[in-house]
Amino acid sequence: MQVTLDLTVNGEDYRVTVPAKALLVEVIREIICLTGTKRGCDEGVCGSCTVLLDGKAVCSCSVLAVRAQGKQITTIEGLAKDGKLHPLQEAFINFGAIQCGYCTPGMILASKALLDDNASPSERQVREGIMGNLCRCTGYVKIVEAILACSQGKVAPDA
Numbered sequence: 001m002q003v004t005l006d007l008t009v010n011g012e013d014y015r016v017t018v019p020a021k022a023l024l025v026e027v028i029r030e031i032i033c034l035t036g037t038k039r040g041c042d043e044g045v046c047g048s049c050t051v052l053l054d055g056k057a058v059c060s061c062s063v064l065a066v067r068a069q070g071k072q073i074t075t076i077e078g079l080a081k082d083g084k085l086h087p088l089q090e091a092f093i094n095f096g097a098i099q100c101g102y103c104t105p106g107m108i109l110a111s112k113a114l115l116d117d118n119a120s121p122s123e124r125q126v127r128e129g130i131m132g133n134l135c136r137c138t139g140y141v142k143i144v145e146a147i148l149a150c151s152q153g154k155v156a157p158d159a
Contacts, residue, residue, distance in 0.1 A: 005069045009034065010078030016065075024068050025049045025060035028075060036076035036105045040134075047133030050106030051075050057113035059132070076105035079112070088112055088147070090155040095146035099137035107133045111147045120151055 004017045009032055016031050028037045028051065037060060040048035044062035051060045052074035079086035088108050091097070098104050107130060114121060114129030121129065126147045127140070135143065149155070 003066060005065060007032075007065070007068055007073060008071070009073045010075060011072075018065055020064075020066065022065045023061055024051070024053075024058075024063040024065045024073070027065040027068075028060060028073070034075050034077050038102055038105060040102070045132075045134070046103075047106040047110060047130075048103055050109045050133060052109055052113055055113060055116060057110045057132075074109070076108060079108070086112070087150050087155050088115070091146040091150040092143070094156040095142050095149060097138060097142040097146040099135075103133055103135045103137075107135065107143060111143075111150075115147070115151055121148070123148060126151075 001020045002017050003020045004015060007014045007016060009028065014032055016027060018027055018031065025037060025039055028034050029039060037051055038048035039061065040046035042061050044059035047059060049060040050057050053068060054071045079089060088111050092104060092108060110130050110133050114126065118125060123144060126144050130143065
């Protein structure tokens with residue numbers, strides 16, 4: 001059975017017709033064509049498909065697209081404004097928190113949700129906040145440093 005959905009992604013409205021069991025990650029990547037949202041484990045474990053749904057970090061591989069109707073969906077493509085990167089994006093680049101980059105979109109969105117809820121987290125709170133996002137390259141040290149620095153208004157290491 002097909003359903004027609006009205007979705008708001010990064011502030012833009014989309015009307016899509018999809019199978020009733022379509023996952024949000026499928027709709028975002030394959031129909032709306034925003035490929036920054038990565039498809040990883042398909043089990044809600046790795047976090048590479050993380051998007052913000054009404055400001056909360058969710059694994060889009062575990063959310064039916066019909067559940068997103070009427071909600072604000074934010075993908076990594078929606079963070080930059082007027083050609084300027086979001087401070088978290090800048091911090092990840094400047095602190096070397098990106099290696100292969102596969103986890104980066106989900107990691108940044110999980111970090112944004114964390115900082116939106118707690119503007120001054122401790123290192124432990126940052127580590128807990130990104131716990132659902134796996135990174136096989138960085139060892140998390142630079143990622144945590146970037147998030148903590150961003151929470152303090154810094155987007156680059158001290159020279």
